[in-house]
Amino acid sequence: MLPASVIAEFETIVGTDGLIVERSQLQTYECDGLTAIRTVPSAVVLPRTAGQVQKIVRLCSLHTIPFVARGAGTGLSGGALPAAEGIVISFARMTSILSLDLPNQRITVQPGVINSHVTRHVSPYGYFYAPDPSSQSVCTIGGNVAENSGGAHCLKYGFTTTHVLGLEIVTPTGDLMHIGAPSLDAPGYDLTAVFVGSEGTLGVATAVTLRIVKKPEVVKVLLAAFDSITAAGQTVSDIIAASILPSAMEIMDRLSIVSAEAAVHPNYPQCEALLLVELDGPSIEAELQTQQVHDLCRANGAWEVRLAQSEHERMLIWKGRKAAFAAAGRLAPNYIVQDGVIPRTRLPEVLEEIGRMAQTVDLRVSNVFHAGDGNLHPIVLYDASIPGQEHIAVDLSLRILRLCVDLGGSITGEHGVGKEKQEAMGYMFSEPDLDTMQRVRCAFDPQNIANPDKLFPRPRLCGEKTGPYTPHPLEKAGVAEFF
């Protein structure tokens, strides 16, 4: 609980209608998309301006109050989970488009703006905003920045970090900073790149300048049905080797095809592996590449290759893919969506191993895969009403992550580390790696109040000595060979 005097100061900053302190109302903010962990915050403040955010953060710094920024709360790794003694800074009232600069193809928005609203705003001028997480109709740009969100089209267009040109941020010590620059190669350190994906641990964005992209002349979507994941995976490699860069390449396995079909009836062919390829660009180029992809699918044994004949068919194909997570609910009462990265070429062996691991503990795992960039989403199906099964499912999902790392991949492709994967960071990074990151964190946040106890396996005290190299006793003898 915060002292009444501090609450009163928050109220002075944001007004009575911008402050939530009632327990029943605070419960709305107890978790994000990772519902397994819940903590009710001490207060929620809803600023309207960057100036108010700065005052809020300064007050937090003055009284050492932890804070976490929150957009739509759709994150899947607990990044927006509050601290019990801390506050939530909600961006629900900072939803304005601040400026649009068409000649330079950029737009500046407040962090509470919804992802798909950016595209809606620039669409009349022939532009779109490229990163498209599945939650794009709900999630906010601020949250996308925190998590460096991806989406099916990041294969061609890149993650959020590729599209953030500049940021206005409030640092955890209450400074208002402008990072990024009008030019592509700004002098000094590239702090924009560090801030994007820092999961709220380096401060709070109050304005974001985004790159917008010209809408392609045409968009083509192909579906191909294969008898094996190996054949579908080989086709993906062949497409890339042919210098074709589709805007998206997705693979779904039989279980995810079945559940998508049951949920939204996308009329997918029933097969072992479905490959979905989207191509966009100038008509003349897309037509040619569509034919090439068609031929590569056939050459790898696809027994059906279907080109969407209308916008309706195209949307239906995507609807099935995007429904894959929710549709898992039809296969089992509960499920965990995991998010790992593997080298693209190792997909068949990874899926085989996941199948083996699942069988050993008598669970089922369905798989959807951003095949172009190696981002795998295994969906671990289970029934929480069976005693002990949830624990087994969590354990399996973590072992799948270790498998990804062991094969040269990563513990998260796009969902972030947050609260969920803190411990896994220790498996992926060495001590010096994590230590350097933590020291960067301390450079921004010496008090450890910006979304604390996230991202890293253990908090690091910023006062800890970061002095020069301390030699081993043998070195002190001056024997360089023993270094």
Place this chain on the structure above:
Amino acid sequence: MLPASVIAEFETIVGTDGLIVERSQLQTYECDGLTAIRTVPSAVVLPRTAGQVQKIVRLCSLHTIPFVARGAGTGLSGGALPAAEGIVISFARMTSILSLDLPNQRITVQPGVINSHVTRHVSPYGYFYAPDPSSQSVCTIGGNVAENSGGAHCLKYGFTTTHVLGLEIVTPTGDLMHIGAPSLDAPGYDLTAVFVGSEGTLGVATAVTLRIVKKPEVVKVLLAAFDSITAAGQTVSDIIAASILPSAMEIMDRLSIVSAEAAVHPNYPQCEALLLVELDGPSIEAELQTQQVHDLCRANGAWEVRLAQSEHERMLIWKGRKAAFAAAGRLAPNYIVQDGVIPRTRLPEVLEEIGRMAQTVDLRVSNVFHAGDGNLHPIVLYDASIPGQEHIAVDLSLRILRLCVDLGGSITGEHGVGKEKQEAMGYMFSEPDLDTMQRVRCAFDPQNIANPDKLFPRPRLCGEKTGPYTPHPLEKAGVAEFF
């Protein structure tokens, strides 16, 4: 001077043939491409392995010896300038290609590998390395990483930072770290992006994993002659608005055309503004876009539009452009190549203002311009034998930089800050901006020994308090409105 015992330890690490301490030999290392400032280092060490680099840096940390890494010494901002009491770590003996991974389109090299050798190595397989600074036949990948080097083709392909997938580095405290990851969105902070372009202030790279790109099917080069810079600039805007992304777009003004012609006879049309557009990609697409660019040039009043008819013609056109700096030597005994960035759309007014400023001090300035990304290279011509003229030229070149910043641009597009533009950083960034960058620096380099006294206007002591927000006395009274 370093104590004999320390010199002996360096010798133990790199061997007699890997150590330079003779004054006459050390003079080779007294400056890089910025020849105006010279300092002879105390020693030069030439390691062969990452392990040796680590031992060298640990020794430096132990004795608080400043160090700077050096590739080919072609940098233009004094980034490789040594400290008198410090050492140079030369990468002249770390020039190996470590591994090539074609399916994943990546290559890992030692930092001493020359830029163009990367392309030479992967060319037989149909790939190339995209960043192409003018010095690419000499400069090294390590230097490119330090400066985030660009080149004419960065408009389409991006700067060095876009192409560095991972790094092995030795931190200034002597830790060997691996940053970057196999996936595009690695968890944790994006330290790769911070390291690239950090100009040697965060440590030394010992291995670099680069992205390689498939060679385009065809490359087309168009030359267009205009009667005004405004018309050429408008054409550039029109090309981009038409969703065409050329691999390069360059503008040269009359003075630079004249000097290039005199130097290498590229047979340029004599005009006020020459626009050079290179298009690459699949044949079918490049043909179409070449026609579109041709039409846009004509629509903006180009009185000659010439398409290179052979590889020879294409190389000749580029030879003229790439010779622009050296050719300035034909116009005046001395010259300063400046490097600023402006919003693309403001080119005509900037060039007009530069002309006015030059006239006022009775000097001439020729201009070449990476027009697509707004990177301007004014070449200030002068005669150092005329008393006072060098000073006037330097002053003019700095005032041009201020002009770039005032118009919303930047103090450097691709040459870096180094020693040359330390003071200009204070004009471009606010105190909190610089302070945050310096704290990031301290996170890596608490002793301030990694290329010290570069990049920032004044060194910051890493021990300086970086505590929480300290309120103004009025705030202490709890009056939030006075924040």
